[in-house]
Amino acid sequence: MAEEHGRKWDRCLADTAVKTVTGLGVGIVFSVLLFKRRTWPVAFGSGLGVGMGYTNCQNDFRLPYLIHGRMVKDQ
């Protein structure tokens, strides 16, 4: 289990990095091509990438606890 934890972290970080970079790149592209070299698409893209990676990582960590439907809270 411990190894899985470490593995998950590795995957997660790698995935986030990749997504960030990809987002960055896409942002740069869009910024250059469509939005007249403004900085906001770059930030947007990188943010998008980070967000996606973050969510993916989160979901990966949540996976064992995820119940389809809704979370059961004590009421």
Place this chain on the structure above:
Amino acid sequence: MLRACLRGANATARNNCRRNPLTSVQHCRHYTAGETSGATKVVAAGLLTVSSGIGGTILYAKWDHKFRAAVEKNVPYSDLLFSLALGPSSQEGLPIKKQTELAQPPSMMDKQVKASKAKSEKKVKEAAESPAEESSPATTQPAQSIEEISQEASVEATHIISAIGEVPSVPAPCDTEAAAVKEECKECHDHKDTPVTAVVHPNTESPVAMEPLKERPVEEVAARLAQQDQEEQDILASVSASLEESLASSAKTTLQAIGAQEAALQAITQHTHKLKEAMEAEVPPQEKSAQWKDLEAALANRTCAMNDASTALLKANETLGSLKSVIDKSKGLNIAAVHPLVLAAEENLHNMIVDLDKVVTKVQSAESEAKIVSQYSELVNEAKQQFQREVSSLTPEIQANWKGLTGKLSADDLNALIAHAHRRIDQLNRELAEQRVREQIHIDAALEQQKLEDQKALEKAVNTTLQHVKEEARLEQERKLGELREVMEAEMRTQLRRQAAAHTDHVQDVLKVQEHELRAEAEQVLSSKMLEQETRYRQLNQEQLDNFTLDMNTAYARLKGMEEAIDSHVVAEEEARKAHQLWLSVEALNYTLKTTDSDLPTIPLKSAAEAVRDSCHDNDFALALASALPEESLHRGVYSEASLRARFNSLRSLARRVALIDESHNSLYQYFLSYLQAALLFEDEQKAPPTQLSREDLDPFKLLSYASYCLEHGDLELAAKLVNQLRGETRRVVEDWLTEARLTLETRQVVSLLSAYANAVGLGTTQAP
């Protein structure tokens, strides 16, 4: 505004889940800072937000009770706030309702119970009454039945008695009936026994005779009766025989006597006649001698006949006398059946006597006549004799018979004779004159004599006739008496017969009833006795059987005991051997547990387990234990404690790092926070676990320190238990370690159990000296 409200809601939601609500206020403050720049505005906005949040919460709580409850539960003093604002929560009403509901059904139940109680009481009462009623009818029924039976019996008895009562004779019970029977018999006896002359009123005599009676049994009475009858019959027979005999003899003799008398009479009359003839008739001399001869013959005849008659008379008298004595004797016997015979005999006797007397009187009269005639003839003979003598004296040579002497006499003789004759004639004339003179006197004297004699004869005749008449009257009376007695006897007999018939009927009925009763009684007694005997016999039998079975059982038990002891010895030895084997195999298993390197598991326990299983294939407990070894341990082997310890130490840091992650909170931010916590939090490396875990001890850090302590001190079990309390991600992280630890623990437990068992078995099988 809506956004603010939503934010507020979010904040409250977060408040429910998180620990630090301060961040929401910070967030709110951060967002609303862009609209105006004044601090007061900020504060006012903050206050407004807060108040709106609270107001919204209160409103929503008013509408949604569950929300209110949740808020009350999570926020410490919100229940006070809510009660101030909204009043007590409506949920409080529900328990009251429930209580009322609960109260109502119990009351209804009480009512039902009461009703049922009342019903049951009623039923009990009824049951009590009905058993009483039933028992009373039951008791009355047996009483009634007894009464009925007795009534029936009495009714039957009364029927019988009433049926008997119709008969004029007394319906007496058995004792008095027997007495009555005997009395009647005694009456009969009295009837038979009373003498003929004395019995005139038998009825008056019988009561007198009844009183001094004693009871005699019927058989004796009957025997006596029979005996008496027999005696009477004998006597009767003898008497009748004697009577007949004497009658016959007397009749014979009487007839003889009568005949003799008649013959005598005849002879006398003949003689008299002849004499008369001889006296008076003038017959020639030849015939005169014949006549005289006839006369003599007749005389002789007469004398003979007279003798005969007298002897016959004597005999007849004798027999008559004997007959009379016999009659008197039979009279003296006092038997009723003899009377007619006696009567007849007496009559016969009387007749015979009468006949005899008649004949005797005839004979006597004839005799008297004959006497006269013979006197006359004697006189004449005397005269003749005298004349003859005179003649002979005068003429001695002349023979006596002067009638035949006519030719022989001379004149002198004749003259003498004539002179004699003249003289005689003179004499006779003189006598005649004298006689004539004395005639009257003589006639008177004769008349007197005759009168006397006649009177005597008359008296005698009268006496005899009187006697005869008396005798006849007496005989008649006796005959009549006998007849009357017979009639009365017959009547009495019919009455007695009737009574006897009634009596027999009654006796029959009573005997039937008695028989029935006695039979029932006897049968009952018999059955009871039989039952008793049977039960006793059965009891004895059973006792004998029981004793025998007891002995057999004890012997068998002893035999069995001995056999069992021997078997158990054998079994014990076998067990001991097996135990030894088991112990050896368990020791081998135990040894395999120890063959382990630091990080690798042991060798698979399969072979050792097989060995154990082989050595205990008939012992369920050991088999169960052997099969309880986990599969992993068999195939793969188990880890040693040291390796587990080392692994745990490396796991601990990881567990610490993910301590804050649980099932619901596992975002990456939470991961960051938990990492921060692990970096900042310090706990003891090893801490002794308390005996009882409280709620604060369930913190993962504490648990990990406890577990380390336990592991350091060799208590894998407690360490595993403590590790088992971890939750969430930490639990997931240490899951592997936990399973391994469990496996090891299981295997060790099984092995220890097996070894303990083997030891115990070995101990058990070793026999103390």
